[in-house]
Amino acid sequence: MAQNKKNKQESNDSLDYNESSTYRKIKCDTFTIEGFSRAPVMTFWRIPEFKLGFDLGWQPWEFMGSPKWFISHCHMDHVLALPAYLARRRMMLMDPPTLYVPEQKVGDLRQFIAAFCKLEQSALPCDIIGVRPGDELDLSRELVATVHKTYHTVPSVGYIVWERRKKLKPEYLELTGEQIRDLNLAGVEISYEIRFPRVAFLGDSSARGLDENPDMYRADALITEMTHLRVPANGGAQLKGHMQLDDYVARQDKFQNKKIILSHVSIRYPQNDIERQLKIKLPGLLDGRIELV
Numbered sequence: 001m002a003q004n005k006k007n008k009q010e011s012n013d014s015l016d017y018n019e020s021s022t023y024r025k026i027k028c029d030t031f032t033i034e035g036f037s038r039a040p041v042m043t044f045w046r047i048p049e050f051k052l053g054f055d056l057g058w059q060p061w062e063f064m065g066s067p068k069w070f071i072s073h074c075h076m077d078h079v080l081a082l083p084a085y086l087a088r089r090r091m092m093l094m095d096p097p098t099l100y101v102p103e104q105k106v107g108d109l110r111q112f113i114a115a116f117c118k119l120e121q122s123a124l125p126c127d128i129i130g131v132r133p134g135d136e137l138d139l140s141r142e143l144v145a146t147v148h149k150t151y152h153t154v155p156s157v158g159y160i161v162w163e164r165r166k167k168l169k170p171e172y173l174e175l176t177g178e179q180i181r182d183l184n185l186a187g188v189e190i191s192y193e194i195r196f197p198r199v200a201f202l203g204d205s206s207a208r209g210l211d212e213n214p215d216m217y218r219a220d221a222l223i224t225e226m227t228h229l230r231v232p233a234n235g236g237a238q239l240k241g242h243m244q245l246d247d248y249v250a251r252q253d254k255f256q257n258k259k260i261i262l263s264h265v266s267i268r269y270p271q272n273d274i275e276r277q278l279k280i281k282l283p284g285l286l287d288g289r290i291e292l293v
């Protein structure tokens, strides 16, 4: 009896297995940003309410339920967990997921997955969609994603996820429900679409990626990178394609976001150094909006 109870407990433990202690959960209005990012170790984020994620540098067990992933670029710390994600979804009999990836890397990514299929002697089904800046991706009736140019050392993009709603055109505001229904039946377009930028994901980029995509400054939540606290000792080469603390100091009046998730900090900096430098250099932004991850 005692043995049975122990076995049941073990099986429950394995069903309840989750890795939530390894990443952050940040609430922003009606949605949650879950994930973690350290350069050059791993970057992974998801918004469970929107059923999507950004980058696959790691894949906590419970993240496999999110069926759409937006990949910013293909550096190791942003795609390493992709085969695990695909294999787990197949194993759990979930539908093949959709991966959005910079179009220049679609072929290489297919080869990467094909190598794992050979190793596993099994298929890793997924839909891979190549994207380029300016693309719009229909996700659902309520959500649409846009693709944005960013500046890194390899082909890269950023993403904004928008919530869209239909609003009645001003000229029809006075009409009765019946009149509106009749116009609808007659095929008249009586409404227009308004969009709200909910989440922006910069990926890895220099500050130019933010400046050239000002909607990122307006998103409710901005997931952005601050790889360096200062110019690295070996000069500016490592700064190329990344942001540093001074980039935020210079732009602190631009951020209208409710949450600014500062992430991808290099592991070269101790946590207390990061926090101290933020307090010294960015006191104006420390009004509860910054989340240092």
Ligand SMILES: [Zn+2]
Binding pocket: 039, 040, 043, 075, 077, 078, 204, 264
């Ligand atoms: Zn990175």
Ligand SMILES: [Zn+2]
Binding pocket: 073, 075, 152, 204
């Ligand atoms: Zn990178």
